[in-house]
Amino acid sequence: MFAGKAIRCECGYEVRASDEDDVVEEIRRHASEAHGITFSLELARKLARGTTQGAGDDGSIRKEMQ
Ligand SMILES: [Zn+2]
Numbered sequence: 001m002f003a004g005k006a007i008r009c010e011c012g013y014e015v016r017a018s019d020e021d022d023v024v025e026e027i028r029r030h031a032s033e034a035h036g037i038t039f040s041l042e043l044a045r046k047l048a049r050g051t052t053q054g055a056g057d058d059g060s061i062r063k064e065m066q
Pocket of ligand 1: 009010011012013030034035
């Protein structure tokens with residue numbers, strides 16, 4: 001069950017939402033507006049679930065987020 005989540009970007013921005021879909025949306029919006037990158041829905045969903053711990057399996061997310 002999903003019971004609220006807070007994801008912190010490397011820039012210090014924190015995405016908070018009680019619903020996973022909202023977190024996913026916020027992650028994608030922040031990445032686009034603040035960093036000019038586009039997260040796929042799948043990738044943002046992984047981040048929201050913490051299955052990537054804020055970084056892709058290859059570490060590409062952290063690099064892209066800088
Ligand atoms: Zn950021």
